[in-house]
Amino acid sequence: MIALVTAAPASCMMPEEEPGRVRDVSPAALAALPQGVDPAFLIRDENGCYGVALEASEAPNGPPLRDATGQQVCDT
Numbered sequence: 075m076i077a078l079v080t081a082a083p084a085s086c087m088m089p090e091e092e093p094g095r096v097r098d099v100s101p102a103a104l105a106a107l108p109q110g111v112d113p114a115f116l117i118r119d120e121n122g123c124y125g126v127a128l129e130a131s132e133a134p135n136g137p138p139l140r141d142a143t144g145q146q147v148c149d150t
Contacts, residue, residue, distance in 0.1 A: 096124070100149050106141045122149035 096103075096118045103116060103124045117127045117134045124147045128136035138146040 100124075100147075102141065103139060103147050103149075106139050106147045118149070124148065 096116045099113055099116055103118075104113060106124075107113060107116065108126075111126060115127045115136075116139065117125045117136065119125070124139035126136045126139055127134040141147050
C-alpha cells in the first residue's frame with residue numbers, strides 16, 4: 075500500500091478529509107516546492123504551514139517546506 079501512495083500521480087490527490095493532506099495549495103507553496111517533487115506530497119498543519127510528506131501514515135509528516143529565504147511557507 076505504501077508503494078501505491080508514494081507513486082500516486084499529481085492528478086490523484088488525497089481526499090480533503092485526510093489529516094494534513096492539501097487540495098488547494100497556495101501559489102507560495104507551489105513556488106517553494108523543490109524541483110521534481112510532486113505537489114501531491116504537500117501537507118499542511120493546523121496552523122496553515124506546509125511540509126513535504128515523507129511517510130504514508132494516518133497523520134502524514136515530514137520536513138517543513140521552506141522558501142528561498144529559509145522561512146517556512148504558511149498560509150496566513
